[in-house]
Structures are given as C-alpha cells and as structure tokens.
Amino acid sequence: MKPTHLIAAAVGVALSATAAFADEWNMPVPYSDSVFHTQNIYKFAEDVEKSTDGKLTIKVHSAGSLFKHPEIKNAVRSGQVPVGEFLLSRLSNENPVFSVDTLPFLATSYDAAEKLWNVSRPKIEALLDQQGLKVLYAVPWPPQGLYTKKDVNELADLKGLSFRAYNAGTEMLADKAGMAPTQVEAPDVPQAFATGRVDAMITSPSTGVSSKSWDFVTNYYDTQAWLPKNIVVVNKKSFRRLDKDVQEAVLAAAARAEKRGWEMSKAETSAKTKTLEEHGVKVSKPSPLLAEELNAIGQAMAAEWLKEAGKDGLEILRDFKG
Numbered sequence: 001m002k003p004t005h006l007i008a009a010a011v012g013v014a015l016s017a018t019a020a021f022a023d024e025w026n027m028p029v030p031y032s033d034s035v036f037h038t039q040n041i042y043k044f045a046e047d048v049e050k051s052t053d054g055k056l057t058i059k060v061h062s063a064g065s066l067f068k069h070p071e072i073k074n075a076v077r078s079g080q081v082p083v084g085e086f087l088l089s090r091l092s093n094e095n096p097v098f099s100v101d102t103l104p105f106l107a108t109s110y111d112a113a114e115k116l117w118n119v120s121r122p123k124i125e126a127l128l129d130q131q132g133l134k135v136l137y138a139v140p141w142p143p144q145g146l147y148t149k150k151d152v153n154e155l156a157d158l159k160g161l162s163f164r165a166y167n168a169g170t171e172m173l174a175d176k177a178g179m180a181p182t183q184v185e186a187p188d189v190p191q192a193f194a195t196g197r198v199d200a201m202i203t204s205p206s207t208g209v210s211s212k213s214w215d216f217v218t219n220y221y222d223t224q225a226w227l228p229k230n231i232v233v234v235n236k237k238s239f240r241r242l243d244k245d246v247q248e249a250v251l252a253a254a255a256r257a258e259k260r261g262w263e264m265s266k267a268e269t270s271a272k273t274k275t276l277e278e279h280g281v282k283v284s285k286p287s288p289l290l291a292e293e294l295n296a297i298g299q300a301m302a303a304e305w306l307k308e309a310g311k312d313g314l315e316i317l318r319d320f321k322g
C-alpha cells in the first residue's frame, strides 16, 4: 500500500470506531440562549458528555431553530430527533392532565409547584410513555405576572386588549377577561408588541427580561398566578439503543439538571424582577379588586378543567391538597 492509502485506511478505522462507540444527539429547544432553561440544558449536555466519557454528546438547537416549538414533541416521538424540550402545558389538547400546572392560583409558590409535580408526575410519565417517550426532567418558570402598557386597576381595564398567549390556558384566561388572544412564541414577543399585534401578556419575569419588555410595556403586576413547567423527554427507542452505563449516566445527569433547574428558577424570580425595575418597568402587586377578579377566572378555569380531566384530575387535586 502507498503511504497515503495507509493513512486513508487508518482514518477509516478511526472513524468507524468513533461511530460504533459515540453517539451525537440533536436536541431542539424552543427558547433562546439567554433563557435559564436553555442554559440549564447546555449544562446538562456538558454533564452528559463528561459523565459518559464522550460516548454521548448532545448538540443543543435553541430558539426553535431545528424544530418550531409546536413540532418538538412529535419530532421526538417520531424519532426525527432523540431528545427535546417543550412547555408541558402545550400538550393540553391531548389530555388536560398536561396543563394542571397552568391552572391560575392552584400552585403559586415553588413548594406548591414541587408538590404538584410530585403528585402529577406518575400520570404524566404514563401518558407520555404510551407515546414512546420517557420523561427526563421538568423545571418550572418563575411565577407568572401581568405585563401591560398602562395602569390596570381592575379587569375592566384589560377589556378589548389583544393578549399574547403561549398555550390553551392563557388563551382561555384572555377570553374570560374580555381580551383577544393571539399565540406568539417567546422569541417573537418583541416583534409582536412592536408591530401592535399584542398589547398585554402574562409570563415570568424571566421572559419579561429576555424579551426586553421595557421597550414595549410600562407595568408589571406580580400576580404569582402559576408556575408552568418545561419538560425534557427522550425517545424510548433511542434511549434503549444506548449502552446501559450511558443510559444510567443520562438519567443521573437529568436528575442533577432537574435539581439545578429548580434552583436557577428560584434565583431568577427576584433577580429578573429587579432587572425589570432597573429598566423602568413599574413593578407592583395587583390591586385587591384585580386579584379577586383574576382569582374568580382561575376558579372557573379549574372547574372546567376538572370536568374534562375526570378521574385523573380528581386524583391529582386530591393528592395535591392532601
């Protein structure tokens, strides 16, 4: 063999050896790099690479760049990608159980959110398992507050506004408050406000900061309405193809990511609320009247949810309250 052929053969062997022992997973996520969920996922990817000695690497595709948010779950389900992240309550059209964490004023603190996750997790895991999906972990956003372009003292002040929604629950809330909802993905929020498509939203201080909400709103009402979760799922077939030790390392890294993510979320809440204030957004508690009116909407939504969620819903609420 000529020396060049020898080199080509050696490279070939090296490549096939890598192919046999190392996997690279593409991971679509909906939110941008500056968002703490995405930063936590980068850390998770690093952790997986380190703890598997490079046998599995995860390439993160942020801000809906590989698959748009509404497509991510099915992309993982069909095996187009092995792993992905999405907002859990986006699946509420499949089963209301997926949106228990967006019922207004049901779970409004981190302790309550943790309890709600613990009691709903087995049912959520079972439902996703039927679709060939395995839950790796879930992390909540900070409590949700109201962003507006004017002072709002009561629900009537919101009437007729166009409202940015991010799931069916926020759409329903807008309807009940006399607003017109429009679905807008988080990375598109600044554009939607700038072009006048929307004038109000309910989201976390994190999303208020990552979308530079001070460019288009004046007020943030800290309503602490609910803590919606992002979930990370893996395609079960892709997972099973990994060596046992790699599977275990992924699960261990996922457990660490869940713990770290909840801590990051807690720290975000006050830090990002402060950032809003520093940029001139008027941060306040809702007036007692507004709080009461929003609470009434929450009660109505919970009653409707319970009708649809049936036995599973009842059991989750019983265990949550018990």
Ligand code: PCA
Pocket: 087, 141, 142, 166, 185, 186, 202, 203, 204, 205, 206, 207, 228
């Ligand atoms: N941010 C996401 C979902 C909830 C949140 O706090 C969003 O606004 O799209």
